[in-house]
Structure formats: structure tokens, C-alpha cells
Amino acid sequence: MNDNILEMTHIIKEFSGFRALDDVNFTVERGEIHALCGENGAGKSTLMNVLSGIYPYGTYGGDIIYNKNVCKFNDIKESEKKGIVIIHQELALIPQLSIAENIFLGNENVRLKNVIDWDITQKKAAEVLARIGLDHENVNALVGDLGVGKQQMIEIAKALEKNVELLILDEPTSALNEEESNMLLELLLDLKKQGITSIMISHKLNEVSRVSDNITAIRDGRTIETIHRGHEPIDENRIIKDMVGRELTNLYPARKVEKGDIVFEVKNWNVYDEENPDRKKLNDINFNVRKGEVVGFAGLMGAGRTELAMSIFGRTYGSKISGQIIKDGEEIIIKDVQGAINKKVAYVPEDRKTYGLVLINDIKWNMTLASLHNKFSNKGEVIAKNDEIIAAKEYCDKINIKTESVDKVVGQLSGGNQQKVVLAKWMLSDPDVLILDEPTRGIDVGAKFEIYSIINSLAQQGKAVVMISSEMPELLGMCDRLYVLNEGEIAGEVPKQEMDQEHIMKIIMNHIAGKGTRKK
Amino acid sequence: MNGVSAEKNIGQVTADKQMKEHVQQLKQYGMIIALIVIYGIFAFLSDFKNTAPMNVNNLIMQNSYVIILSIGMLLCCLTGNVDLSVGSVVAFTGALAAIMILDYHIAIPIAVIVTLLIGVLIGIWQGFFISFLGISPFIVSLANMLVFRGLTLVVLNGQTKGPMPATFTKIGAGYLPQVFVHAGGVRLELLALLAGVAISIAVIMMELNSRKKKAKVGFENPPIIVTVIKLFIIICIINFFTLKFSLYMGLPFVLAIMLGLILIYAFITTSTVPGRQIYAVGGNKKAAALSGIKTDRVMFWIYTNMGLLAALAGIVLTARNASATPKAGDMFEMDAIAACYIGGTAVAGGVGTVTGAVVGAFIMGVLNNGMSLLGWSVDVQRVIKGLVLLAAVAVDVYLKQKKKS
Known part of the structure; x- marks a missing residue:
């Protein structure tokens, strides 16, 4: 039928x-x-x-x-x-090439075998631009000079040139603003009239229910x-x-902690995009963490959680950063990573292989890298190598890193053990505040449980823990309190009693919807 | 539970660790063995001409500047970069030293210090573009290779400047104080012999000390037999050289400079925080930055240091040649880079040692020297040196791939 x-x-x-x-x-x-x-x-x-x-x-x-x-x-x-053409979340366009060149990338109009026919390329490109409603764009303009919204549409033009019947869009509007999103959605409806079927992966339920x-x-x-x-x-x-x-099953170890006073507080925190300093990435963020508390940050991908953590951690992300950081009741100024380490703030980054570890070096070498200055040398000059070995051995036992020796190259460890090495590296810096960014990504259930236990023991020692995770159940299981971040703003704060996934998802959706109407 | 498993672990640990250390040591000494083998082959081919006292002396003197440069170059290579300008900077600083001494009659110590300072300034100049503007070191140093070669021609008017006074040439071609004695019709220089004995004792003491320290903290020491063999080989090499020097003119002045630099830089790279930071920047720049290391600052100091060492090499070269020429130092950067890679430095950065770079430089030097003694033409020499570089890196890459699979 x-x-x-x-x-x-x-x-x-x-x-x-x-x-x-x-x-x-x-x-x-x-x-x-x-x-x-x-x-x-x-x-x-x-x-x-x-x-x-x-x-x-x-x-x-x-x-x-x-x-x-x-x-x-x-x-x-x-x-x-x-x-069947799929358009991924990360666009597959080459910014340095023109619109026409991008549209026919890998699908060039050729004469004799390999000679590009530029006349046909430009003519066809202009035709397809007209079809998606971008007829006023110059086909020779560089794609890098277009906005993200138009780039997304160029991807669609590229698909049309491949005679697409079934178009798959993965989060097409996640990087777009309201106006650009509207344009894109209109285009999808228009293509539907032209007989093209689309599959749209999206978090934005208002858009989903609309089209x-x-x-x-x-x-x-x-x-x-x-x-x-x-x-x-x-x-x-x-x-x-x-x-x-x-x-939710019992994947999370229980924790009994007396929560103390507020030790870490961020006030009126504003951050602009690193590449594009006109674009506001984080808008007026306020949050606090108590001693012994685990505070989570929930949000969709691209909500700005990592950016928030990195901007606090020695301004490693962002430009035009403004706002206050208050620790133990006093305002502190963190200018760089060493400054953050000195102020006893630690950040365990989300992608351990790219940002956390030097894979070609061994366990002890990696563990001490962030505390060479303060702990493993006299006045930051000569390294106390024996101390390094002792400390690394101690931590391997303490948090159960499975390895035969601290001389093992970390690239050869399993994901869970690598993550523990990164955790140990930052525990060695004796922080009061730990920001953990996706601490269990890509590791198995057993290792996850061990990481949770480490987090619990950190809280029991009176550290303030901030946990960023894309796995909602993990946040619900581990955190005493949650902040919901969406599009660079705090969309809501959720105490333990009110934590449930539907509630959080609703906060996000309401925030998206609210933002939309405010913009209009 | 932890206690039992920990004990079990320790048993495994020692066996595995020993195995691994043996492999690592073999790798570390592989280059030294290669050097000895190459030297042996040329000794055999040249009727032991290359082991003659005068030739051993020349070997050190001829290669001193490349060794000085390869130490500095190692730091660049550790970050995954190179400095192409060093040959030109050597020529330029050498020329300035000659001009200061000959044309302006500046006292030699002052001229030397000023030349070294100019080297530092050149390094700062390069470091500025690399660290503060973020231009690739390859491009910056390529541009400066042209700039300083040109400036050398300008300051020298395209002509050779010389001869340098004897007090200056001593830096490159002179000797430390000499005490000659005659024993059985052979003339020996006493201080060189004594130095050999003294260094041997010092090496033994240091090794014993390190063992004692390790034992005190409760760490595993390598078996005594391994240590003895290692010490024996090191002492043989040291005394081979000092004996040859003693049979010729005593200890060359540049040898002292070289040894000093090797010791200082080996210490910096293996045992200090700045040294560790260089490896971290080369191993994973992003992770280094998020660990509190100011990666730009590290790059800046590496290139500043390279400028200083290039100036030192320039002084030594001008002293040895007793003159400064516009073509001086041509292709030195290539020799220094090759020395690092032959010596086991990873092209991507993060791996490499000062000893390795020095051994690499010696391999190149022994090849040059041996082939010259055999009367092979310069063209053939280049081909062979190129092939040796290729082979060394190919073997390294091959072994790594094998290890991965």
C-alpha cells in the first residue's frame, strides 16, 4: 500500500x-x-x-x-x-575552493578524460544554485567566505548534482542560527515538492515537528x-x-559525603569564539561548586561545555573572556595553564589521546608532566627522577592501573587505563577543583565503574568536582547537582531530587524554543 | 586483595622490565656498534691509516663544528622541526669574528663574546617569527639561510678574510697544555693519558653512585655483569682516543668544548624540566600546552639556543681554517640534520638523544674521513652519505612498524 x-x-x-x-x-x-x-x-x-x-x-x-x-x-x-547522499555534521567542503569547484568536487565535468570543462561547470553550478534559491551567489566565490548556513546549502547543491533521490542530513541546523535554520528547513520542504526524500537527524524537536x-x-x-x-x-x-x-540500573557506586561551603564559583562569564571573535560562545554563565560536591554539566553536543571548561582553565579556549572566578571566597585570576595549576584547578580533557597524553612516552613521564614545576623538581630545574617513579607506582596501585611497570609506553595501554593515567596526572597536581570532561568516553563498563569510584573518593577527600558528560544516565547517577547548558547559556539548574532525563531534555527544548521566539 | 596481587605483579614486573630494558639498551648501543663497525671496515680497507694518531686527531677537529651544530639541531628535531639556516649563520658569524679581529683589532676574547651574542640575536630573530607570529620553522629558517648567506658575501665583499692570528686559531686547531715525555723511543703527551685515566675513574664512580642511589630507594639495578661490560666498552673507547691524542699532540682544544657541550646538553635534555618540556612539545603539542607548558616559549628558546651554537661553530670553523670565506659552512645544516636522524631522532619529534646525535655526527665524520683516505671522489662520498641516512631512517621506521603489528 x-x-x-x-x-x-x-x-x-x-x-x-x-x-x-x-x-x-x-x-x-x-x-x-x-x-x-x-x-x-x-x-x-x-x-x-x-x-x-x-x-x-x-x-x-x-x-x-x-x-x-x-x-x-x-x-x-x-x-x-x-x-543516496549523506551530508555529515562536519561539512565536507574545501573553503579555499570556489562554490562551483566544491559542488563538483569528486564529480567533475570533464572532457577528454581528465580535463575540466569550466564553462559547463559554471553553467551547471549556476543552475543548481537557482534550484536551491541561491541564484544571486557568484559561482566563483570562495566557499570559505560564505556563512555556515549557506555552506550547508552548498552541500545540498552538491548532493543535487549527484542526482540525489534520498538525502540524509546529520544535524543540519546544529551550527546554524535561527534565520539560517529557517532557510534550510524551507529548502527541505521545497526539495520535497521536487520529489526528493529526506532523512533528517536532529535534536531540535521544534524543527522536527515542523517539517x-x-x-x-x-x-x-x-x-x-x-x-x-x-x-x-x-x-x-x-x-x-x-x-x-x-x-537506570545500579551502575554507579554510592557516595557518602558531607558537602561543605562553596569553594569554586564562576560569575558573569562571557566568552567569544576563538576563530570568529564576533560570535558569542558563552553568555553570562554563573555556577558554583561546593567542597565534596560533584556537579554535572548536561547539554547537547556543541552546547559549549568543553569551551566553558577550557576558558576557565587558563584561557585555553576563547577570546575576549570576561567574568569572575572565585575560589575560597577570593577572586582569582588565571591567565594561563600554569596559573591554573598553581591555583589548584585541574582540567582532565575530553579527548585523552589528543589533549591528555603524550602517547610515545611512558606512564611515569605522563603522570608527572603537569606537576614537574611544583613537585618533581627543585625550583623547576632538575627533575627528581626517583620521586617520579615512586609517585607513579603509588598511583598505579591507588587507582588500579593495570600495567606491569611504570615504564610502559601509554600508547600501549587500554582506553580505561589511559584515562586513569590522565586522572592520575591531574590528581598529582593536588587540585582543589577538578573539571572532568567526558571522563568515561570510549571505555568499557568495568573501567567506567572504577573511574566513578575514583571520582567518589576525590569528592570524599573534599575536592570540588565538575563533570561534563554527554551520557545523561552517567550524570544522573554521579552528580549531586546539574547545570543544563544550551547554546552557550545556562538553561537551568537541577537539584538531585528533580533529576530525570525527561525533565532535562525538556529544559533544553524549552530553552531552544525560548531562544527562537526571543530572536524573532 | 591488593597486597597479594601487588606482590604477584612485582614478580612479573621484574622479568618483563628486564627484557624490555635489554632491548632498549641494545637499541641505544646499536648506533655505537654501527659506528665501531664502520670505523673497523675503513680501518681494514685503508691499512689502518684511519687509526693513525694524526688521523684520529683530524677526525675530532674536522667534525667538531658539525657536532656542535647537531647538538643544537637535536633540540629543533625533537620538536619535529629543523633549522636550515645554521650553515649560513656559521659563515656569517665566522666572518664577523674575522672582521672584528683583523679589521677592527678588537681583543680576541671580546670578539668571541660579541660573536656569540650576535648568534643569540640571530636566534632571537628567528624565534620571534616562529613563536610570536607562528610561522613554520622550515620557512623561517629557509628564508634566513638565504639572508645570512647573502649578508656573509656582503660583509666579506665576496672575498676570503685571513689569516687569523695564532692566538685565535688555537680555538679550532690548538691544543690544551702539553707535557711531552719520551718512553722507549715514543713521544707521549702525559696530560692526555692522565685525562683518559681520570675520566675512566670518574665514569666508574658515577655508575657506582647511581647503583647505590637506586638500591637505597629500593629500585631494581641491572645485573652487575651488564654494568661491567658497559663500563669496559666505554673505558676502552675513551682510552683509545686519549692514547691516540697522546701519541700525537695532546688534547685538542675543541675536544674540551665539545665534551663540555655534550655533558651540559645531555644533562639538560635528560634531567631538567626545560629538557622534559622540549620532548613534551615534540611528542604532543596540544597535550603539552594543556599541561601548563608554554609551547611558544619552548620553541623560542630552542631557536635562540641554535643561534648561539651556530655562532660557536662559526668561531671554531674560522679558527680552524685560519680565515673566513663566503662559502664557509655550506651544507652544514644538512650534515647536522642527517646526524640527528642517523642518531635515532624521530622525524615526527619527541624521540632522540644528545648522545645519539653525536654518534650520528661521528658516523658521518668517519665515513667522510675513511672515504677521503681511500681516495674516493667527493661525488661518490655524497652518494654514500645519502644512502646511509636513508638506510638509517628506513631501518628505524621498519622496526617501529614491526613493533606495532
Whole structure:
């Protein structure tokens, strides 16, 4: 009865034992806009990567039936040939090339084999720009000079030139402002009239309910349900419940701490973008942490949590930073990382391999790197190497780093043990305030539990802990109090009693909606 | 529970650790063994001409400037960069020293100090562009290679300036105080011999001291036999050299400079906070910055230091040649870079030692020297040196890939 352009049935995808997709069924009707909703890590992007052939046939279970045929894509080129085009969150445009060059990147108009026909390229580029409503743009302008919104539309133009039938957009509006988002959504509706089917992955439920015909929610790698606009009204609360409604089991060790006075407080904190100093990244942030308290920061990706942490930690992010940091009742000024270390503030960064560790060096070397000046040398000159070994051994035992020796190169450790080395590195700097950014990302459940136990013992020692995480259950399980950050603003503060995922998601959605109306 | 597992761990630890240390030591001494083998081959091919006292002396004197440069270059290479300007800076500073002494009759010690200061200024000049403007060191030093080669031609009017006075040439071609004795028809220089004995004793004492210290804190010491063999080889090498010097003219003055630099820089790189920071910047710049290291400042000092050492090499070169020429120091940067990479420095940065760079420089020097003694043409020499560099890095990369898989 339905004309389905795509049916994905019983899709299973595993990553070294971890089931990212567990029997997912996903059906898209021809000519609709279908929204795919779910939390961070629910499996939305994985599903789209399976569809587009990034994970080739054979690495997943189940079938992809596209235009009534079973498809076995080996790479993204094959799916593109059939008219499936995916536009990722990070745009695949080359800023230094012109609009026309970008539109035909990898799909050039050639004569004789390899000679580019510039006349046809420019003519066709102008045509496709007209189709997406950008007819006044010069096809020879550099893509880097366009705003993000227009860049996103150039990606769509690029897809149109590949004769797209099924367009997949991964968080298309996450980097756009209200006006740009509107333009993009209008374009999607326009393309629908031209007969193009779209799948839109989005967190922004107001946008989803505005443009989409059907909505599928997935959670923990499973399809929860598909809501059909034709049959029933679209209820945002229902979608939220679908996205987050999982049971919390006892994954989190209990903690008994007397919370003390406020030791760390940030007031009226404003930060502008590093690359683009006109764009405000964080707007008037206020928060505080008590002694022995674990305070969480929840928010969607790109909400500005890491930026907030790094701007506080020695101004390692941002420009035109203003505001106050108060520690133990006195205002402190932190100009650089060494200053932060001296003031006993520590930041455990989110990507341990890129920001936390020197992978080619050994455990003791990495552990002492942040405290060489203050602890492992006389006046910052000669290193006390024996002390390093003793301290590293002590911490390996204390937080159970599984290694045969402190001379082991950290690149050879498992993710969980690497994370413990980074934690030890910052525990060695004797901080009063620890900011942990995604402390359990990419590590297994057992190691997670150990990290949680370390966090608990830090709180018990009277440290103030700030925890940033994209895993909502983790925040709910570990934190005494939560701040919800959205688009660079504190959208709400949630005490322990009121913590539940739906509530937090609602705060975010209300904030998004509120911002929209305020702008209008 | 912890106690038991910890005890169990310690048993494993020692076995694994020993194995690993053996492998590491082998790697560390691999280059030295390669150097001895190459030296042996040329000794054999040249009827032991290259072990003659005069030749050993020349080996040190001819390579002193490259060794000085490769020490500075090592620091650049540790951050994953190079300095292409050193050859030109050597020529420029050497020329300025010659002009100051010959044309302006400035006292030699003052001229030397001023030249070194100019080297520092050149380093600051390069460091400014690299650290404060964030221009790639490759580009900055490439530009300055042209600038200072040109300036050398300008200040020298394209001509050779010389001869330098004897008190100055002593820096590059002279000797430390000499006491000659005759024993059985052989003339020996006593102080060189004594220095050999003294250094040998010092090395033994240092090793014993380190063992004692480790034992005191309760750390594992390598088996005594390993230490004995290591000490034996080191002492043989030291006394081989001092004996040869003693049979010729005694200890060269540049040897003292070189040894001093090697000791100082080996200490800085292995045992000080600034040294550790250089490795951190080379190993992972972002992680270093988030650990409180001012990466720009580290880069600045590395290039400033390179300027100082290039000026020192310039002085030594002018002294040894007794003149300054516009072509002086040509391709020295390449020799210094090659020395670092042959000596095991990772091209991406973060890995490398002063000893390695010095051994690398010696390998190049022994090759040069041996091939010259055999009468091979300069063209062939270049080909062989190039192939040796390629082979050294290829072996290193191959071993690393094997280790990964």
C-alpha cells in the first residue's frame, strides 16, 4: 500500500563486542521528510553510515531494501550512484575552493578524460544554485567566505548534482542560527515538492515537528517507535520519552559525603569564539561548586561545555573572556595553564589521546608532566627522577592501573587505563577543583565503574568536582547537582531530587524554543 | 586483595622490565656498534691509516663544528622541526669574528663574546617569527639561510678574510697544555693519558653512585655483569682516543668544548624540566600546552639556543681554517640534520638523544674521513652519505612498524 523508498530490516552492527545497532527496523516512504531522533550515542549516525556504505556490506547484519532492491554497498560511491547522499555534521567542503569547484568536487565535468570543462561547470553550478534559491551567489566565490548556513546549502547543491533521490542530513541546523535554520528547513520542504526524500537527524524537536512527516525514535541501538503525522498529532513530550526512557540500573557506586561551603564559583562569564571573535560562545554563565560536591554539566553536543571548561582553565579556549572566578571566597585570576595549576584547578580533557597524553612516552613521564614545576623538581630545574617513579607506582596501585611497570609506553595501554593515567596526572597536581570532561568516553563498563569510584573518593577527600558528560544516565547517577547548558547559556539548574532525563531534555527544548521566539 | 596481587605483579614486573630494558639498551648501543663497525671496515680497507694518531686527531677537529651544530639541531628535531639556516649563520658569524679581529683589532676574547651574542640575536630573530607570529620553522629558517648567506658575501665583499692570528686559531686547531715525555723511543703527551685515566675513574664512580642511589630507594639495578661490560666498552673507547691524542699532540682544544657541550646538553635534555618540556612539545603539542607548558616559549628558546651554537661553530670553523670565506659552512645544516636522524631522532619529534646525535655526527665524520683516505671522489662520498641516512631512517621506521603489528 505504501510506496517505500527505503526499508532497513533487522539491522545489527557490532563494534568489538559492543552492539551499536540491535535489530533496527527503519522504513522511509517516498517523497517524505523523515526525522530520526535519539540521544547522543543512540546509534543514529551508525545507522546512516550503514545505509550509505561507510560500513560496507558484510560488516553488519540485516538487509537494506532500496527502491525494492536489496542493496549491498561496498563503499559510499556505490550508494551515491543509486542516489543516496549523506551530508555529515562536519561539512565536507574545501573553503579555499570556489562554490562551483566544491559542488563538483569528486564529480567533475570533464572532457577528454581528465580535463575540466569550466564553462559547463559554471553553467551547471549556476543552475543548481537557482534550484536551491541561491541564484544571486557568484559561482566563483570562495566557499570559505560564505556563512555556515549557506555552506550547508552548498552541500545540498552538491548532493543535487549527484542526482540525489534520498538525502540524509546529520544535524543540519546544529551550527546554524535561527534565520539560517529557517532557510534550510524551507529548502527541505521545497526539495520535497521536487520529489526528493529526506532523512533528517536532529535534536531540535521544534524543527522536527515542523517539517517532518514521520518521526522515528531510536534508543540504545533499537527502534522505539515511528510516529506518523497522518495518523496522530506529533507530541514532543512523547518523542522525549522515547529518546530517554531507559531504566537506570545500579551502575554507579554510592557516595557518602558531607558537602561543605562553596569553594569554586564562576560569575558573569562571557566568552567569544576563538576563530570568529564576533560570535558569542558563552553568555553570562554563573555556577558554583561546593567542597565534596560533584556537579554535572548536561547539554547537547556543541552546547559549549568543553569551551566553558577550557576558558576557565587558563584561557585555553576563547577570546575576549570576561567574568569572575572565585575560589575560597577570593577572586582569582588565571591567565594561563600554569596559573591554573598553581591555583589548584585541574582540567582532565575530553579527548585523552589528543589533549591528555603524550602517547610515545611512558606512564611515569605522563603522570608527572603537569606537576614537574611544583613537585618533581627543585625550583623547576632538575627533575627528581626517583620521586617520579615512586609517585607513579603509588598511583598505579591507588587507582588500579593495570600495567606491569611504570615504564610502559601509554600508547600501549587500554582506553580505561589511559584515562586513569590522565586522572592520575591531574590528581598529582593536588587540585582543589577538578573539571572532568567526558571522563568515561570510549571505555568499557568495568573501567567506567572504577573511574566513578575514583571520582567518589576525590569528592570524599573534599575536592570540588565538575563533570561534563554527554551520557545523561552517567550524570544522573554521579552528580549531586546539574547545570543544563544550551547554546552557550545556562538553561537551568537541577537539584538531585528533580533529576530525570525527561525533565532535562525538556529544559533544553524549552530553552531552544525560548531562544527562537526571543530572536524573532 | 591488593597486597597479594601487588606482590604477584612485582614478580612479573621484574622479568618483563628486564627484557624490555635489554632491548632498549641494545637499541641505544646499536648506533655505537654501527659506528665501531664502520670505523673497523675503513680501518681494514685503508691499512689502518684511519687509526693513525694524526688521523684520529683530524677526525675530532674536522667534525667538531658539525657536532656542535647537531647538538643544537637535536633540540629543533625533537620538536619535529629543523633549522636550515645554521650553515649560513656559521659563515656569517665566522666572518664577523674575522672582521672584528683583523679589521677592527678588537681583543680576541671580546670578539668571541660579541660573536656569540650576535648568534643569540640571530636566534632571537628567528624565534620571534616562529613563536610570536607562528610561522613554520622550515620557512623561517629557509628564508634566513638565504639572508645570512647573502649578508656573509656582503660583509666579506665576496672575498676570503685571513689569516687569523695564532692566538685565535688555537680555538679550532690548538691544543690544551702539553707535557711531552719520551718512553722507549715514543713521544707521549702525559696530560692526555692522565685525562683518559681520570675520566675512566670518574665514569666508574658515577655508575657506582647511581647503583647505590637506586638500591637505597629500593629500585631494581641491572645485573652487575651488564654494568661491567658497559663500563669496559666505554673505558676502552675513551682510552683509545686519549692514547691516540697522546701519541700525537695532546688534547685538542675543541675536544674540551665539545665534551663540555655534550655533558651540559645531555644533562639538560635528560634531567631538567626545560629538557622534559622540549620532548613534551615534540611528542604532543596540544597535550603539552594543556599541561601548563608554554609551547611558544619552548620553541623560542630552542631557536635562540641554535643561534648561539651556530655562532660557536662559526668561531671554531674560522679558527680552524685560519680565515673566513663566503662559502664557509655550506651544507652544514644538512650534515647536522642527517646526524640527528642517523642518531635515532624521530622525524615526527619527541624521540632522540644528545648522545645519539653525536654518534650520528661521528658516523658521518668517519665515513667522510675513511672515504677521503681511500681516495674516493667527493661525488661518490655524497652518494654514500645519502644512502646511509636513508638506510638509517628506513631501518628505524621498519622496526617501529614491526613493533606495532
